[in-house]
Amino acid sequence: MTLADFKQAPWRNSHKKYSDSALAISPAPEYASSEVLVSSLYRTIGFETVSEGSVPQAGRDHDKFVQKHRDRKRTEPAGALVGADTWSTIIHGVLESPKLPNQSSKRFLQVSPLVPGLAVFSGSARLSTNSWHAGGLIRRMIWLGSKDEASAGLLWAELFSAMNVGESDDVFARWLREETSAWTAPSPSWKLVPTPQGEATGLADSDYGRLQFPARQFTKDLVAIVAAKNSMTRRQWVSLLEAILRLAAVSHVTWLCDVQARIWRNVQAALTEDDSNGDGRIAVSVFPQSPQYMAYGGKALSGFKDKASSYLQSRLGINAVLWSLEDVGQPYVGTLSSSEDVAGLCRHIRQNRAALAHAAISKTIAEVLESEARALLCKKGIGSNLYEFARHCLGQRQSANPLLRGYDQGYVLRKSGTSAASPWVVSLGPVSVLALVHCALFGMGGPRSIQRLVQHLAAYGVAVDRNDIASSDLGHQLRMLGLVLDSPDAESGMLLLPPFPASDDVAVQST
Incomplete structure (x- = not known):
């Protein structure tokens, strides 16, 4: 592969150093609802033979x-x-998952992913054979958010056990597991699928120890969700899992977009400045310290589009530099998975800046960006897919069947009005509120200040003013669900209450 090949197809010909990075967005997200995430996770974690x-x-x-x-x-x-x-009534009635308005005339099977066997024939992102691997994204999040490979492997195994239907599950779930197996011919084997060696990578210890980022919070929340399983029915537990998956997945992808943009800013500086920011300052600037990607009650999707556009520009720029280094005979030999790696790349660029300038690196970057201008605006391709991913993962499901319009209660975004043109605003559904309050209070053993929820949402990039909670729809949801105790001595006059009884049988520890 050469620089000329990259210019011909810049999205297809990423440099290996870039694509192998732990900070690369892989697999590339496309459309996915919360149920697609769960279904694909079933296939990824337990069905090795089901693609x-x-x-x-x-x-x-x-x-x-x-x-x-x-x-x-x-x-x-x-x-x-x-x-x-x-059985047809169960599949097309009891377990029916609503189709989108533009899918009303299409015939395909779509059911709520209550048990693993249903994911064998339902829950694909596309209705064709080239669906993206949504479960692979969740797997990479677990490895990136865990402190080491052993912790990630343990959490992966515990999640598999929880997603399995065992004797502790309710009667309907156990019956559905057996019935689904009988009506699936042939029925694939359900067993823990090991993680491919190439994906078992995380952040460097020096970065992990000082950072709070969405994937790290997600691994902690998975421990809490697994612990809550025996407190509710299978359907309720899967709904909680969906709520955490959809917020964590979008926050993780947005965070990676942010990181890529920061890497590109440092690379640009290395191309034009003698000292850039210094290696130490580069290491600090690569990762956001307190990222905010959404504000509660505000519009969110335009912000996601901006992050996606910045990522696309950064991806093209970084790859153009890596391929140009190859072209001038000075390839970068390190990796791109830590802040120290980025500092090393910037040093290498500064050392070879004269050769890059002679090879007209600035012209190369400008030409590539100009040729992909429409893609950079998220009008097509990867940018459009990222936007659709955020919209459908976080947004409340729009149903073609009016009777199922209240089906989705684990949303993060909802329409601000009844018009199709109404904007999407950040507003948690009741299931999301339950899941996040449980995760925020997990291991606390009693009521805590509402500030715990504010900090928990901030870990996913959601900004909430605690002084506004009492009078907002979030405060209303908390009161309706019995999750707060009004107290004049507490911040905002509210104390959070644990929604589920404490569990003592947790096998994995929060990282």
């Missing part, structure tokens, strides 16, 4: 299989306890 692309066809095959048994009166597969008519 993302096989799911749409498996759904069509499942419907044909059920219809075949409906045509043969009083027949059902071995092990099934209900007939084909009843």
Whole structure:
């Protein structure tokens, strides 16, 4: 691969040093609802033989299989306890997940991912064979947010155990597990899938120890969500898991966009300045200290689009520099997974600035950016996909069926009005409020100040003024759910109450 190849297809020909970085956005996010995240996570963590692309066809095959048994009166597969008519009612009624308004005329199987077996034939991001690997993104978040590989592996195994349907699950979940297996032919094996060696990378110890970032908070919250499983039904627990996944995934991707933009600013400085900011200051400037990506009650999607656009420009610029270094015979030999690595790259650029200038690096960067101007505006390609990812992960599900319009209660964004043109504003649904309050108070053993929730949301880049909570819709949700105790002695006059009983059987420790 050469610089000329990169110029011809800049999005396809990323430099290996860039694509192998722990800070790269991989896999590249596209459209995904919260249920797609859960379904794909089932396949990633427990179904080694089920690929993302096989799911749409498996759904069509499942419907044909059920219809075949409906045509043969009083027949059902071995092990099934209900007939084909009843099973069809469960799949297309009891477990039905709403389709989007633009999907109302499309025929495909889409159900709530209550048990692993349902993810074999439902919950694909696309209705074709080239769906992106949403579960892989969650897996990378766990490894990046854990202090070391052993901690990540332990959390991965504990999450698998929790997502499994065992004897501690409710009767309906256990029955659904067996019935789904009987109606799936052939039924794939459900067992823990090890993480590929190339993905088992995290932040350097020097960075991890001083940073608070979304993936790190996510690993802590997963411990809390796993601990809460025995306090509720399977459906309730999966809803809590969805709520944390959707906020954490978008915050993580936005944080990576922010980091990439910061790396690019340092690389640009190295191309034009003798000393740049100094290695120590570069190390500090690579990672945001207190990122804010959303303000509660405010519009959010325009901010996501800006971050995505900055990321795209940074990606093109960093790759152009790496390929140019190759072209002048001075390739960068380090990695790009830590602040020290970025400082090393900047040193290497400064040492070879004359050669890069002679090779017209500034002209190369300008040409690449100009040729991809529409993509940089998020009108198409990766930028548009990132925008759709944030919109559908965080936004309340818009249903083609009016009867299911209240189906999604774990949202982070909601429409501010009834018009299709109404903007999306940051407003937590009741399930998200329950999940976040539980995670914020996990291990505390009693009421705490409302400031705990404010700090917890801030870890995901959501800014909330604690003085506004009491009079906002967040305060209303907290009161309606019985999660606060009004106290004149507390900040904002409110104390948070744990929503679920404390659990003593937690096998993993917060990192």
